[in-house]
Amino acid sequence: MDLHHVKAFLAVAEELHFGRAAARLHIAQPPLSRTIQQLERHLGSPLFDRTTRRVSLTPQGEALVPAAYDIVRAFDAAERAVAHAGEGAVGTVSIGFAGPSSHPLISALAQRVRQDQPGIELALSSTTYGSEAIGQLADGTLDMAIVRWDATPPGMCSRVVRVDHFVIVVPESHPLAGRESVGMEELVDESWVFLEAASGSSLRDTAMRKAEQAGFTPRVVQQGPDTWTLMALVAAGVGLTLTVDTAFRNVITTGLSVIPLEGGREDALARLIWRAETTPAVDRVLDLSEIALPTPEGYAGP
Known part of the structure; x- marks a missing residue:
């Protein structure tokens, strides 16, 4: 037959x-x-x-x-x-991201791909932080990732998809709660909670760098596996943490106070990063990302 x-x-x-x-x-x-x-x-x-x-x-x-x-x-x-x-209309594209600040970006991209290219499946990895994501891009485990990274790694391409700003999160009962801003040097005696060192989180690295610039090493009293856990630890009074304003907007804020970090409101750039060698399906998703996640004005460079 x-x-x-x-x-x-x-x-x-x-x-x-x-x-x-x-x-x-x-x-x-x-x-x-x-x-x-x-x-x-x-x-x-x-x-x-x-x-x-x-x-x-x-x-x-x-x-x-x-x-x-x-x-x-x-x-x-x-x-x-x-x-x-061969035209990229079908296939699977793997994307790594981490933290609540990435969720609106992933949601917008997934919606656009589903609408315009239903034959392409997005395989999402939701606990892939900075350096880990770069490593998985390099070895081919991921096709693209949304991370905070200062520059484009060799052999890869990137595009800024959102500009965030650093904030300090404290318990609402903390003496600093309600401040319009806070300098890193004011936090020398505080206890801190961060993501685990092995996570590869760029936010943890940023906090360490900013503390060093302010003349101290943070006293890390507790580590957590994700942003939601860190916020719960802060609300419980275990310690402070550094994150970005968009992350704070996408978690439960009960018991928390967010304070912009002084320092000229340094930009925290969220980038879409991908390998220079792509497949047709990846090219299609990249094209759609230009619509779903347009580059903010003034950040068109690498």
Whole structure:
């Protein structure tokens, strides 16, 4: 049994007339009859009751109809997949990101891809921080990632997709709560909570760097696996943390106070990063990212 048998069967099943079915298939009626007979011999069952006046489906023929449609649809889907694969219309693109600040970006991109390229599946990795993401891009585990990174790594390309600003998060009962801003040098005696060192978080590295510039090493009293845990630790009074304003907007804020960090409101750049060598599917997603995640004005450079 092959596809032309199945299509011949469906034509007769829909028309219930061999002459009309043959005309629809652009063949003569005798070859169509032979095709149906071959299919019946292969299946070992009659598919049609034939008389001089009418053609009707047997119970076996009625049972074959849904499966025959499935076969034709599957074959058509396979043809489309092969035809469009080289154009990037189908495939899987793996994207790494981490933290609540990335969720609106991923949501916007996923919505656009689903709308414009439903044949492309996004494989999302939601706990992939800075240096880990760069490593997975380099070894091919990821196709692209949204991270905070100061510059584009060798062999990769990047584009700024959002500009954030650094903030300090304290318990709402803390003496600093409600301040319009705070300098890093004022936090020398504070306890800190950060993401685990092995996470590769760029925010942890930024906090360490800013503390060093202010003349001290942060006293880290607790580490957590994700931003939600850090916020819970801060709300419990365990310590302070440094994050970005967009992260704070996307978590529960009960018991917390956010204070902009002084220092000229240094920009924290969220970048979409990908390997220089891409696939057609990745190229399609990158094109759509220009619409879903436009580069902020003034940040078009690398």
